[in-house]
Amino acid sequence: MDNSSSLDPKEAKILVVDDDIAVRLAISRALQRVGYQVSDAESGEQALELMEDQTFDVVLTDIRMSGLTGVDLLAKIKEKSPDAIVILMTAFASLGSAVDSLRLGAHDYLLKPLSNQDIRQSVARGLERAYNLRRRRTLLDTIRSNIQELTDKEQQPAPRPAPVSNSLAASAPVMTIGPLTIIPGHYRIQVGEKSINLTPTEFDLLLYLAAHRGRIVPCAELVREVRGYTVEESEAREVIRPHISNLRGKLSQAGKEADLIDNVRGVGYRLSEPGSN
Numbered sequence: 001m002d003n004s005s006s007l008d009p010k011e012a013k014i015l016v017v018d019d020d021i022a023v024r025l026a027i028s029r030a031l032q033r034v035g036y037q038v039s040d041a042e043s044g045e046q047a048l049e050l051m052e053d054q055t056f057d058v059v060l061t062d063i064r065m066s067g068l069t070g071v072d073l074l075a076k077i078k079e080k081s082p083d084a085i086v087i088l089m090t091a092f093a094s095l096g097s098a099v100d101s102l103r104l105g106a107h108d109y110l111l112k113p114l115s116n117q118d119i120r121q122s123v124a125r126g127l128e129r130a131y132n133l134r135r136r137r138t139l140l141d142t143i144r145s146n147i148q149e150l151t152d153k154e155q156q157p158a159p160r161p162a163p164v165s166n167s168l169a170a171s172a173p174v175m176t177i178g179p180l181t182i183i184p185g186h187y188r189i190q191v192g193e194k195s196i197n198l199t200p201t202e203f204d205l206l207l208y209l210a211a212h213r214g215r216i217v218p219c220a221e222l223v224r225e226v227r228g229y230t231v232e233e234s235e236a237r238e239v240i241r242p243h244i245s246n247l248r249g250k251l252s253q254a255g256k257e258a259d260l261i262d263n264v265r266g267v268g269y270r271l272s273e274p275g276s277n
Contacts, residue, residue, distance in 0.1 A: 012037065012127055013055065014037065014038045014060065015041065015060070017044060018089070044076075051077070060119070060122075071097060078104055083130075083137075085127070088108070107126045129229050136226065140204050147210060178257070179254075180251075187203040191258045196253070198247065201227070206247060214271070215270060216264045216269070216270045218268040222269070248261050
């Protein structure tokens with residue numbers, strides 16, 4: 001892996017989406033001059049078609065377009081790739097669209113008319129975040145491996161947990177935390193005979209809390225280490241809360257004993273040691 005703090009512009013792939021051809025081409029040219037590989041689309045629908053065939057490091061999209069809006073496109077992109085870097089652009093700013101875009105995970109929200117400097121700076125920040133997310137993913141993979149090694153060493157001869165009910169366990173190591181059987185690499189956990197699918201963010205949150213189990217982890221730390229960017233604690237709570245809520249809901253459906261996540265109000269979240277409650 002490249003040890004630089006961001007992607008090489010010549011390697012970065014950018015997609016510009018705007019139904020105004022003049023705006024689209026002007027933004028594309030401004031980014032091409034920096035050295036980025038730039039593609040463009042005149043609609044959200046065309047952008048999705050392009051993304052079926054290739055991967056983009058950053059997507060810049062106008063919000064007000066006929067057919068699929070920029071916010072709709074953001075939602076569809078995030079469904080497939082939660083870590084995708086999407087920058088929204090608009091000449092018709094509203095509090096509602098700004099709030100919706102941030103809730104859906106937009107990286108930035110730019111107001112037209114845009115200067116080339118504004119565009120380049122936003123894209124550069126987006127690429128740095130993309131790089132950090134990849135680093136975090138590598139770190140989490142290392143944590144998975146280390147947890148598995150520790151789990152193997154700590155296990156004493158005893159009846160093993162109920163077998164995982166699918167063939168995934170045959171091709172991947174599993175680890176157990178209380179009633180939870182966690183299958184790294186497949187975003188899946190199991191409680192008894194019940195198999196639960198998690199989103200990548202939910203899985204990584206559970207994994208990070210597991211690596212620091214027993215400790216109260218502040219929300220800002222969870223955003224930094226799992227999502228790959230830095231925000232103030234108050235904003236971090238808003239980012240993390242829905243993911244933790246969804247994760248706890250899935251764990252609760254498998255049984256009360258499976259919900260090991262404690263919310264320490266005003267401080268953060270903690271994965272309880274099994275049997276500590």
